Amino acid sequence: xxxxxxxxxxxxxxxxxxxxxxxxAAKVRVDEDSEYVxxxxxxxxxxxxxxxxxxxxxxxxxxxxxxxxQSEFVAGFDALENVSEAVTVFGSARSVPGSAEYxxxxxxxxxxxxxxxxxxxxxxxxxxxxxxKGAFLAGGESIGLNxxxxxxxxxxxxxxxxxxxxxxxxRKTMFVKYAQAFVCLPGGVGTLDELFEALTLVQTGKVxxxxxxxxxxxxxxxxxxxxxxxxxxxxxxxxxxLDLITVVDTPEEAVDVVIASGVR
Ligand SMILES: C/C(=C\CNc1ncnc2c1ncn2[C@@H]1O[C@H](COP(=O)(O)O)[C@@H](O)[C@H]1O)CO
Numbered sequence: 605x606x607x608x609x610x611x612x613x614x615x616x617x618x619x620x621x622x623x624x625x626x627x628x629a630a631k632v633r634v635d636e637d638s639e640y641v642x643x644x645x646x647x648x649x650x651x652x653x654x655x656x657x658x659x660x661x662x663x664x665x666x667x668x669x670x671x672x673x674q675s676e677f678v679a680g681f682d683a684l685e686n687v688s689e690a691v692t693v694f695g696s697a698r699s700v701p702g703s704a705e706y707x708x709x710x711x712x713x714x715x716x717x718x719x720x721x722x723x724x725x726x727x728x729x730x731x732x733x734x735x736x737k738g739a740f741l742a743g744g745e746s747i748g749l750n751x752x753x754x755x756x757x758x759x760x761x762x763x764x765x766x767x768x769x770x771x772x773x774x775r776k777t778m779f780v781k782y783a784q785a786f787v788c789l790p791g792g793v794g795t796l797d798e799l800f801e802a803l804t805l806v807q808t809g810k811v812x813x814x815x816x817x818x819x820x821x822x823x824x825x826x827x828x829x830x831x832x833x834x835x836x837x838x839x840x841x842x843x844x845x846l847d848l849i850t851v852v853d854t855p856e857e858a859v860d861v862v863i864a865s866g867v868r
Contacts, residue, residue: 624706626768642752643672644791653831676774680749683767684782687747690722692779694798695731697791702794706734708819709789713746716787719859720854722747724783726775727767733760741762748784776801784867785815787858790823791828806848807841811815811856815865817858825851 616624617665620669622633625640634640647669651661699705707770713735723739725732727748740762748763751776752770759766777785779798786802788795799818805811818824828851836839850861 606610609810615821618838622740626757640754642754643669644752644772645754647673647771669860670853673771673774674771676771680767680769680774683765684747684778687722687724687745687765687782688799689720689722689867690745690747690783691716691785691787692783693731693735693789693793694726694736694795696734696791696795697726697728697730698732699734699789703732705731705790708855709734710738710741712787712789712819712858713744714742715855715859715863716745717742717746717837719863721862724749725781726750726794727759729764730756731791731795735789736760736762749778752773767787773842780805780811784813785817785862785865787817787819788824790820803845803848807845813865813867815862816849816865817852817861818849819855819858821851821853828853 607756619633622629622638624633626632647666649656649661653662680803693709693716693818695709696705699709709731709810715738716723716740722745723735724747725735727736727750732748736748737760738745744763746762748759748766750757750759750766750768751772753770757768759768767778769778776798780802786799788799799816802811802814802816806814818828827848828849832842832846836846853857853860
């Protein structure tokens with residue numbers, strides 16, 4: 605596999621004292637230290653109904669925000685409607701390039717493409733970049749769905765299609781709707797959130813025939829042990845819920861599980 609770094613989709617000229625950031629679909633250059641409030645933060649902010657000076661926030665702004673949310677769904681559906689069979693891969697934003705963990709992501713991306721799948725990630729750094737890199741260099745469809753965050757945010761350069769979302773929940777819909785399976789590489793809170801959202805959707809029958817594969821027994825094993833020893837023992841889950849997750853050690857095994865599940 606060639607290791608040539610492709611031209612990034614994003615290529616901002618650095619100017620001292622400034623930073624480039626997204627505001628929804630728009631890209632703007634702002635002061636380096638300017639405070640930034642994300643769309644998710646605005647949406648989720650509680651406005652005291654007893655405070656009459658905030659009536660504008662409570663009524664007009666939230667109502668109009670719905671149209672922005674709607675437009676984000678439309679943009680996502682439009683951009684992704686032609687995606688062929690795909691697997692969404694989650695994993696740490698902090699996996700370091702060149703580390704074994706990063707290389708595992710590269711191999712997952714490559715093997716998924718070789719098995720005929722498009723690859724979808726969060727479009728950011730770390731395991732997301734690694735997986736996109738493997739998919740991109742293998743000549744496959746490599747999709748990154750990025751998210752507006754309170755700090756500078758870039759799409760990784762290994763994408764054939766990149767999108768930038770304001771709202772976490774809109775982006776999460778795309779992760780599920782356009783994929784036939786989830787693969788989770790080692791990760792932190794974001795990865796756990798994505799894993800458990802997927803698991804809830806499968807457990808409650810909202811999505812069907814949707815393999816969830818965790819790569820790295822040493823990393824994921826203790827979580828599964830806890831689910832068994834605490835959640836199952838305390839009757840918070842059913843024994844069959846544990847069957848919804850498959851833990852493997854290698855990218856090869858992970859892709860084999862996806863293929864064997866027959867999802868297409
Ligand atoms: C913290 C750093 C970058 C953050 N950038 C992200 N870009 C895109 N998607 C992200 C980012 N951070 C989290 N995510 C999503 O959550 C998962 C990773 O979170 P974790 O807490 O690192 O496990 C990932 O799958 C994304 O969908 C470094 O500068």
